[in-house]
Amino acid sequence: MSLDPVRVFKCLGDETRLMLVLLVLREQELCVCEMTHALEVSQPKVSRHLAQLRQCGLLDDRREGQWVYYGLEASLPGWVMATLEAAAQGQASRLAALRARLAAMGNRPERRAALC
Template identity: 75%
Template structure:
């Protein structure tokens, strides 16, 4: 991954917020992200697809759910930038993180949201 490609991928506010949330939480499914950001499923899925195409995110399937996490093979310099970006997003992430916390634990989230 080249620096220009990384910054192009993160230049959109929604994509930056998605990556910051996933960085903080480890992995999240689409339904968790739509609930946390109060955005439509198609919009979130489109941005997740772009982030996967950029090489920032990987996914894994568990039943009918697909979980997104940071791509394991990201270079250290990318992880450092994502850590800094997630830290700087602290106040912006407060409301989405509160909505995630209100969902309860992951099995309850599936029943309630997905």
């Protein structure tokens, strides 16, 4: 599957999907429960959008026990990374607020216990 600009921009054209990718960009990887907490949206909605982002080739996942963590696809071309960085700059204040919600929950073991 190739990542052409039209496909990438269609995938990122939804606000929820854009913010999910930008959170992952800044946090390296997140599980579904962390994303639902940060964005204050339902787990089914987050999971649906994550599936679309995986199909687009923007995100990848890995399992750790019962948790699934999502990160950026390792082979993203430079132009996609530059696009994501530009979008993160454009959404800097919203992204900071979302990351602050995550930070308030503590580190990953504490977050998992509190959220998942």
